[in-house]
Amino acid sequence: MASSLIPAGDFRTSYAVDTTIFPTVTSRNFAIAGVVLCALAPFALNDYWMSMLIAIGIYGIAALGLNVLLGFTGQISIGHAAFFLFGAFTSAYLSSKMGVPAFFAIPLSGLVTALVGLIFGLPAARLKGLYLAIATLAAQYILLDFFARAEWFSGGSVPASAEPFSIFGYTFTGDHQYFYVVLAYVVVSFLLVTNMMRTRDGRALIAVRDHYLSAEIMGINLTYYRTLSFGIAAFFAGIGGALYAHYQLVVSYEGFGIERSVLFLAMVIIGGLGSVMGTLMGTAFVVLLPEAMEWLSAALRGGVIDQTLGLKNNITFVREIAIGVIIIAFLVFEPDGLAHRWHQIKAYWKFYPFSH
Amino acid sequence: MKITTLLGSAALALVLGASGAFAQSAIRIGHLADYSGGTSDVGTPYGQAVADTFAWINKNGGINGTKVDIETVDYGYQVPRAIAQYKKWTGSDKVAAIMGWGTADTEALTGFVAQDKIPFLSASYAGQLTDPTGAAGKAKAAPYNFFYGPSYSDALRAELTWAAEDWKAKGKSGAPKFVHMGANHPYPNAPKAAGEALAKELGFEVLPPLVFALTPGDYSAQCLSLKSSGANYAYLGNTAASNISVIKACKTAGVDVQFLGNVWGMDENAAKAAGDSADGVVFPLRTPVAWGGSAPGMKMVQEISKISDPSGNVYRPVHYIAGVCSAMYMKEALEWAAKNGGVSGENVKKAFYQKKDWVPAGLEGVCNPSTWTDKDHRGTLTVDLYRSKVSGATDGDLNDLMKKGTIKLEKVKTIQLPRKAEWLGW
The missing domain is CATH 3.40.50.2300 (Response regulator)
Known part of the structure; x- marks a missing residue:
């Protein structure tokens, strides 16, 4: 798809040029402009919008990990929320109980979560498809039960507290400042994964996804790459969780059940399997959809439709149903995800007015 | 333009x-x-x-x-x-x-x-x-x-204080057995440590906690464990729907135990849903009157x-x-x-x-x-302890059931806990 956008006469004469991160100069400029624009956002937006952007960033990093697993390696995990929470608790524990500054605690908890992910990824070496799904479901329940029992680690019924993020004695407080921490991690994470996909390891993951038997015949160690993919997925989930912990300053395992794991799957599928950029779009969609529905239901409340139908408090049920319907409609009409639609929009303007 | x-x-x-x-x-x-x-x-x-x-x-x-x-x-x-x-x-x-x-x-x-x-x-x-x-x-x-x-903890402390008196008033001998029941979740677990600590202090024998999920389900197994453990007082830490499943299953299993509810775990609607199995459950109110x-x-x-x-x-x-x-x-x-x-x-x-x-x-x-x-x-x-009284079939409207007195909330006792510094924060 992307290759169709490269202008005629633009030939690649070396491998280095062929594997560049951004296929065209314009796409690179757009990416840089996007980051600059985000960096300026705190000057224009209020707390509410900053918290939305922070949520998209934090969940986007975690969803990126899941996309490496699901979209690039073709493995499934329905325990992603548990890894996210593990990262959050680890960072909270490191920062408040061990005195590790949040600056170091965040990457460290990514690594610790990656180790845990490797352990739970072991069944992936032997299992595929639905069987693997059930095995990862076990991870979700085992980890949540661990959090409930390990009071030294998670605080048990008392939420764990995390220290605020600070660097060189300067503490990042409030959404407007913390946003820059998240933005830095988003940029680094997305560049890392895009970069990984052009290395031998990245291509090996894709080979495992596309045809594992052929990949094995080509000399790719299936067990190694499948487990590695779990480790990478857990690493990013851990980073996302750690960022969440230092944003909220408290971590509770309330609300991190199976439904949150499914939400991560929704982000990846809606964004586009195997698309780095799509992950961010899918996350934005999943984070903003309930909010958009909330604005809509707030506008409806007390209006003509509300009064004629006598909705009152039931308006929230309508809101929840609408969210479900939109997701179903989305999957029916846009099965390849937002990334695919984005490419089509780009292609349309590229060939305008001769597109069909 | x-x-x-x-x-x-x-x-x-x-x-x-x-x-x-x-x-x-x-x-x-x-x-x-x-x-x-x-x-x-x-x-x-x-x-x-x-x-x-x-x-x-x-x-x-x-x-x-x-x-x-x-x-x-x-x-x-x-x-x-x-x-x-x-x-x-x-x-x-x-x-x-x-x-x-x-x-x-x-x-x-x-x-x-x-x-x-x-x-x-x-x-x-x-x-x-x-x-x-x-x-x-x-x-x-x-x-x-x-x-x-x-607080959740103080409500349970009050219930245990009452339970210790109740045990004596009934003239029973030996140490009463107390068990904490609930899901492995922050909400049911919140008063667990406080409850078990005070129970020991008051001379209860504290049994290992029994786990049941926050959602309604089949909890016959938990009731059989409860029966075989010989518990006398059981604290239900979950919310109403799940607690109802347990007290119903335990009624069927013929468990003789005094259930102690929590503040969100029992109310008029729950008593209506549980029917006669809710009869006798003691639970705290936040107000002196219903x-x-x-x-x-x-x-x-x-x-x-x-x-x-x-x-x-x-x-x-x-x-x-x-x-x-x-x-x-x-x-x-x-x-x-x-x-x-x-x-x-x-x-x-x-x-x-x-x-x-x-x-x-x-x-x-x-x-x-x-x-x-x-x-x-x-x-x-101050904790006002009430007991739910169910004296018949609980089909129909809650308004009527309360009016007819099929479901009644009966005051048991008002417990005034001491403001102990060591009880602060848990």
């Missing part, structure tokens, strides 16, 4: 600015409710009470003549929703205070409310919220969290109830009355703050420390006298 757009946006800005100015003359507060989520069974009466009370306040002169602009949002017990809504309330035009709801939103927002200095009056009664300085060392300081009523009970303040509660039920016929469960009390404490705190430097979060917090044995005006006998200090947010240590 451009000029019209500019003029249009300028006009819009003026209108928005003007409405903003109007909004500031009213006192803005937020209200998180759960009418549609996992805790909606008890969240609906409580949330309705808060909404009704503020509507009633606005009808009757507001806060020193100023109206309260309360925004009620049904967040469906979803943490991300609660956070987004909170950011909306603190984004541009900060709210003076928030009437919160359950464990999910209260825990997720503890860090934020302390940072933004916004008093958060929750209906989550976890012990760690009572420690505003963090001196107890059980959790991080929660300086802006408040709630009306005994709906229609004889207290001077009950008249005002019934007036408030007419806001959403003009007929005045609807029976309101215990959570409604607790909601009215919580909202009225907030009202009087806002009043004090308005008179003493304006309704900022810090002033509203200070307002909670002004009175000793505080009962909102007009609610005498309905709300237990409460005292908050800057070192101790345990408002009240």
Whole structure:
């Protein structure tokens, strides 16, 4: 798809040029402009919008990990929320109980979560498809039960507290400042994964996804790459969780059940399997959809439709149903995800007015 | 075209600015409710009470003549929703205070409310919220969290105090056996350590806890364990729907045990759903009286109830009355703050420390006298224990069942716990 956008006469004469991160100069400029624009956002937006952007960033990093697993390696995990929470608790524990500054605690908890992910990824070496799904479901329940029992680690019924993020004695407080921490991690994470996909390891993951038997015949160690993919997925989930912990300053395992794991799957599928950029779009969609529905239901409340139908408090049920319907409609009409639609929009303007 | 757009946006800005100015003359507060989520069974009466009370306040002169602009949002017990809504309330035009709801939103927002200095009056009664300085060392300081009523831990302490007396009164010999039952979740686990510690102190034999999920299900296995363990007093830590499954299964299994409910685990609706298996369950109320009970303040509660039920016929469960009390404490705190430097979060917090044995005006006998200090947010240590009495089939309307007396809440005892420093924060 992307290759169709490269202008005629633009030939690649070396491998280095062929594997560049951004296929065209314009796409690179757009990416840089996007980051600059985000960096300026705190000057224009209020707390509410900053918290939305922070949520998209934090969940986007975690969803990126899941996309490496699901979209690039073709493995499934329905325990992603548990890894996210593990990262959050680890960072909270490191920062408040061990005195590790949040600056170091965040990457460290990514690594610790990656180790845990490797352990739970072991069944992936032997299992595929639905069987693997059930095995990862076990991870979700085992980890949540661990959090409930390990009071030294998670605080048990008392939420764990995390220290605020600070660097060189300067503490990042409030959404407007913390946003820059998240933005830095988003940029680094997305560049890392895009970069990984052009290395031998990245291509090996894709080979495992596309045809594992052929990949094995080509000399790719299936067990190694499948487990590695779990480790990478857990690493990013851990980073996302750690960022969440230092944003909220408290971590509770309330609300991190199976439904949150499914939400991560929704982000990846809606964004586009195997698309780095799509992950961010899918996350934005999943984070903003309930909010958009909330604005809509707030506008409806007390209006003509509300009064004629006598909705009152039931308006929230309508809101929840609408969210479900939109997701179903989305999957029916846009099965390849937002990334695919984005490419089509780009292609349309590229060939305008001769597109069909 | 451009000029019209500019003029249009300028006009819009003026209108928005003007409405903003109007909004500031009213006192803005937020209200998180759960009418549609996992805790909606008890969240609906409580949330309705808060909404009704503020509507009633606005009808009757507001806060020193100023109206309260309360925004009620049904967040469906979803943490991300609660956070987004909170950011909306603190984004541009900060709210003076928030009437919160359950464990999910209260825990997720503890860090934020302390940072933004916004008093958060929750209906989550976890012990760690009572420690505003963090001196107890059980959790991080929660300086802006408040709630009306005994904490989960204190309610269980009161039940155990009663159980020890009950054991003696019945003339039984030997050590009574106590067991904590509930899901492995922050809410049922909140009072576990406190309960088991006091049970040991009071001479109970504490059995290993029994786990059952927060959702309704088949809990025959748990009941058989309960039976074979020979427990005499069992604390049910979950919410109503799940507790009902257990007491029903245990009735079938023929378990002879005195169930002790928790504040959200048993009420009139739960007794109706459980039928005769709910007969005899002892549980704490946050108020000395239930709906229609004889207290001077009950008249005002019934007036408030007419806001959403003009007929005045609807029976309101215990959570409604607790909601009215919580909202009225907030009202009087806002009043004090308005008179003493304006309704900022810090002033509203200070307002909670002004009175000793505080009962909102007009609610005498309905709300237990409460005292908050800057070192101790345990408002009240008075626990009113009730017993549910079910004397027949519980089909039909709750209003009729309560009127006929098929379901009755019978007062057992009022326990006044000592304000022990070592019980603070857990």
